[in-house]
Amino acid sequence: MKNICIIGAGFAAISAIKHLRKHDKDLQITLISASSDFLYYPSLIWIPTKLRKGKDLTFSLSNFLRKNNVKFVRGNVSTISNGGRQVILEDNTAIENDALIIATGAKFIKSISGIENTYTLCEGLGSAEAISRKLDSLDSGVISFGFSGNPKEITALRGGPIFELMFGVDTYLRGHKDRNKFTLKFFSPAEKPGIRLGEKAYNGLIQSIKEKGIEIASLGAKLVEFSANEVVTEKTKFLSDLTIFMPGLTGPDWLKSTNLPLSEGGMILADKHARVLGFQKTYAIGDCASYDAPDWAPKQAHMADIQGKAAALNCLSDLNGEIGLHTFNWELACIIDTLDGGTLVYRTQKHSVVISSWLLHWVKIMFEKYYIWLIR
Structure with a gap:
């Protein structure tokens, strides 16, 4: 049975897991992360103004992992070896894989x-x-x-x-x-x-x-x-x-100990299919990745979701001996919230939409609740 390792437990990793499991019920998936808790980052803006408490935004992924038959390994990554086929943790545990998706996020x-x-x-x-x-x-x-x-x-x-x-x-x-x-x-x-x-x-x-x-x-x-x-x-x-x-x-510190290709800014270089340049069956998605992208390309949960889908589909194709050619379109989608209203900004390479309304504050709240409900 093929084993796909995913490093990270944020939006990009969640998206990859959902799409992998949707298309292959029997695939072995291993998730590696320092914590099995999920934090809904977009709503941190409401913590200082008392609209949310920590318990509203963070929860264990145990149910999600169980439902999707994902093996969880708790640990911090030290390096990657053997062309991506082996992940080494800080305690020297070595985890073998047939394909690797890196979704670790970035650091400030x-x-x-x-x-x-x-x-x-x-x-x-x-x-x-x-x-x-x-x-x-x-x-x-x-x-x-x-x-x-x-x-x-x-x-x-x-x-x-x-x-x-x-x-x-x-x-x-x-x-x-x-x-x-x-x-x-x-x-x-x-x-x-x-x-x-x-x-x-x-x-x-x-x-x-x-x-x-x-x-x-x-x-x-x-x-x-x-x-x-x-x-x-x-x-x-x-x-x-x-x-x-x-x-x-910039990228997480452990990337420097690998031979992964890094941009000048410290991110993993990946192509339009989310494949790491020069590596086989190895993908980078979310904030840790650097793509040939427009200068307005966002580092946000929405794009992480989209990249997670492309990586998952290409990963499955590559494992089946095909060449995965799924790509993703660049989209900037956000609601700039003000507590008493909001502004929707949606931008692609062809279109740009800006809409302001008091209703958008409630739309943002409803989306948060829906996403958390789906994962929880």
């Missing part, structure tokens, strides 16, 4: 001096809860929101959650505290942060920032340092009692 680049004085929302539940506690402790002050990218990997950034959290905190303060006692600031080393959403969406973001009285503290200037109460760029510096910052992304 923590190279700016004093970055430990900031909070990175998407690092996980603990970080989101820490932001919530810090926000609770403030009766007034300056709250700053910012994000940056990976200069060597143009698509390796995650700015959407920062806009959502910033707008959400603004709405939350208006309803639960005295908004007039707080100054909200936005910063980014990018000249036009959010432009990957498209010109119309970007203009809408800037207009919303201004309408909500959020100060644009710095754009287009390199970030130099964070202190406990200050943000310093090459051109300016400003006070900040709470700094929420999303750094750029």
Whole structure:
């Protein structure tokens, strides 16, 4: 019986498992991850504003794995050998496979001096809860929101959650505290942060920032340092009692110990079929992968789902002695939530749609509940 190993337990891995099992009921699937818990990352934006608690967003994958007849191996990967056919864990356990799907996600680049004085929302539940506690402790002050990218990997950034959290905190303060006692600031080393959403969406973001009285503290200037109460760029510096910052992304550290092809930005190089360049029956999907993609290509759960399907179908074809030629289309799909409404942004290489409505806040909530119900 053929054994497919999947490294990682996030959106990309879940998608791959679903499509593998849909097309082959007997295939052996082994999932390797440090934890069998799943975290619904898109809703971390609601932890600081009390719309969600941790228990609402995290749960064990045990039922999902059982239903799909997946063997779970708990561990951290050390390296990959034998052309991808062997995964070595940190405890030296070796796991053989007939095909390998790498879906480990990425890690944040923590190279700016004093970055430990900031909070990175998407690092996980603990970080989101820490932001919530810090926000609770403030009766007034300056709250700053910012994000940056990976200069060597143009698509390796995650700015959407920062806009959502910033707008959400603004709405939350208006309803639960005295908004007039707080100054909200936005910063980014990018000249036009959010432009990957498209010109119309970007203009809408800037207009919303201004309408909500959020100060644009710095754009287009390199970030130099964070202190406990200050943000310093090459051109300016400003006070900040709470700094929420999303750094750029790169690949996990263990990739450096392999002979996998890596981009300059530290991601696994893969082709349009999600195959790792130069490797047989080895695939990279989700945030850890680097593709020949448009400059607006997103690192988000929606694309991870799409890539997971393509990798699964190509993997099955390759194992059957065929050449899998399934590809995927680049799509950016998100709802930029504000707690009291939202803006839908949908972008492909041919189309761009931007729609704003109070209903979209509830659409985002319903999608979260539906996805969690499907997996749980």
